[in-house]
Amino acid sequence: MVAQALRVVLVEPQIPANLGFIARVLANFGVEDAIQVGGTHWRDTEAERTGAPARSHLEALGRTDTLAEALAGCTQAIGFTARRGRQRRPLPLAELPALLRSFGPEAFPALVFGREDRGLEADEVEACGHLVTIPTAGMSSLNLSHAVAVALYECRRQEEASSDRPASPPSPRWASDADKGRAADQARFELDRADFREHPEHLDGFLRRLQAQSWEARDLRVMERILRHVRWLRERGNRPSP
DSSP: OOOSOOEEEEESOOOHHHHHHHHHHHHHHTOOOEEEESOOOOTTSTHHHHTGGGHHHHHHOEEESSHHHHTTTOSEEEEEOSOOOSSOOOEEGGGHHHHHHHHOTTOOEEEEEOBTTTBOOHHHHHTOSEEEEOOOSSSSSOOHHHHHHHHHHHHHHHHHHHHTSOOOOOOOOBOOHHHHHHHHHHHHHHHHHTTOOSOHHHHHHHHHHHHHSOOBHHHHHHHHHHHHHHHHHHHHHTSOOO
């Protein structure tokens, strides 16, 4: 059973049977929190047969329209991808347990999986602060349900490894995705008011990647103080002279 609280996010799953298999995997590893972003429906499909032993997990599968909604409340997002970008190299799956341990027991990470045919899109990858790849021989990627199973097994391995370790110092408190989003929006607002010269797409991409990173709660508080001071300077500068 996976003891650490986490969420499984499925971005636009396309094959109903996979939803049933994934429900069984969730039940196998004791994961109760799973959300799909759009994609196929499971009712009155093959999913009801493949997921019959885990019907309750199928019925509990949440559904949202956007990845941002699916990640609400999570402190980190870990995207699973077979692609190797020029700027970001995914971690090998073997390093997932160490990554999860680094978050500490108070973290609430999300494991994000893409579509069966093309995986995660570029903007969805940007929304993930960490990337992991599952090594394969021959075919470049696994079936979606197999990928979820392998990832959750690694999460379980992390829990087993942690049980053999001595007590660690208190872990940091993590800022929520919603709080990071508000800070990023405020930063964009102040940059616009300051006539900051940067291509809008480049700036938006930078802010999305910044928001995707793990922020300690104390760092968020510092960022909020900085933004309040910037706003105070702007408003002070706009006051009419006495």
